[in-house]
Amino acid sequence: MDYNAVRTFVAVADAGQFQKAAADLSVTQQAVSKRVTALEHSLGVKLFVRAPGRTRLTIDGQALLPHARAILDSMERAAASVRPGSRALRVDVVHRQLATAGLLRAFREAHPDTALDIVTLHGGAEAVEAVRSGVIDATVRAVTFLDQPLPDDVESARVLDEPLHLFTGPGHSFAKARSVTPAQLAGHHIWMPGNSPGTEWTAYYDRLAAEFGFTIDTIGLDFGIEIIFDTIADSSTVATFVGQETRLVWPVRHALRRIPLVHPTPVYPGQLVWRTDNTHPALATLRNHLTAAYPGRPNSGIWAPE
Known part of the structure; x- marks a missing residue:
């Protein structure tokens, strides 16, 4: 899975809104939507129920979230492992x-x-x-x-x-x-x-x-x-x-x-x-x-x- 798509998925899940997630990631709302849509297409499931003012996880989204967090955590540890003195x-x-x-x-x-x-x-x-x-x-x-x-x-x-x-x-x-x-x-x-x-x-x-x-x-x-x-x-x-x-x-x-x-x-x-x-x-x-x-x-x- 694309790292940026996974990172964006977690940001939307945490923020509860595409707009707030875009602000948190310093990207456009359109970019957030495209990344999430691409991730949904690659997995063949819907991850969010989109509604005015609020976005909530589907059952599949809830199932993916802990694994997505683990992916981000693993990549951060991988980067930290080669930063001198920072592990x-x-x-x-x-x-x-x-x-x-x-x-x-x-x-x-x-x-x-x-x-x-x-x-x-x-x-x-x-x-x-x-x-x-x-x-x-x-x-x-x-x-x-x-x-x-x-x-x-x-x-x-x-x-x-x-x-x-x-x-x-x-x-x-x-x-x-x-x-x-x-x-x-x-x-x-x-x-x-x-x-x-x-x-x-x-x-x-x-x-x-x-x-x-x-x-x-x-x-x-x-x-x-x-x-x-x-x-x-x-x-x-x-x-x-x-x-x-x-x-x-x-x-x-x-x-x-x-x-x-x-x-x-x-x-x-x-x-x-x-x-x-x-x-x-x-x-x-x-x-x-x-x-x-x-x-x-x-x-x-x-x-x-x-």
Whole structure:
């Protein structure tokens, strides 16, 4: 696909008007229209519903938009990769809402001039291989729970121990509790449809369940956090786990509960993983920042697998 056509398509989608997109791109409205029409012809679909004063995406346009953004992002990274001294530090996290991403947000606040490129790979093994091969500069993962040791040229340092919360709806038997012990969960089912076989987080939760006698239920497709909200809100038996620092916003009508786990508090660990011969100057800055900010693991009151 033509780069300018893709760039113009994204600009129109963001602006909601051909005229405003033309102004944003410093081209004529006619040029914007021609580029979008050419892209529609090349794909054989309509991308926009044109109406006076407003342009909205069709279903096909909605499907194309994230891929179009990825194309533009990829081309920008390609250009940045050959600009002397300008390449962003590329770091992987499990999910942008989780505490590992929060560590990078705090780093960026402390070092606002450091360019970061955040990616989300699927699992720890893939992330470690990406570090080893040079696809990314670092990852923040619980690589302790991978089935294989780190490669010889890859190192890690612990930078996080995140306490877990029980996450329930208002009708759950623990909904009114100020805290819950892991032992109280014995015999209960904890619903975690995002737990994929072979991933480090699945290995962690399997060990946690085995230690305290509850069951991790992965039945059902993972359609995202909103579906989990809906399901838990309507159930008196379904609960899940979330990290204390995980950013979640749900509809007020759901009246969901986050209940701390105590005596002991299970903590989910995070490690910064990097290749020893990586000389990117921002990597050393990130490593120093995260290791200095890590308070260390308490001697008692917590649970983490060996």
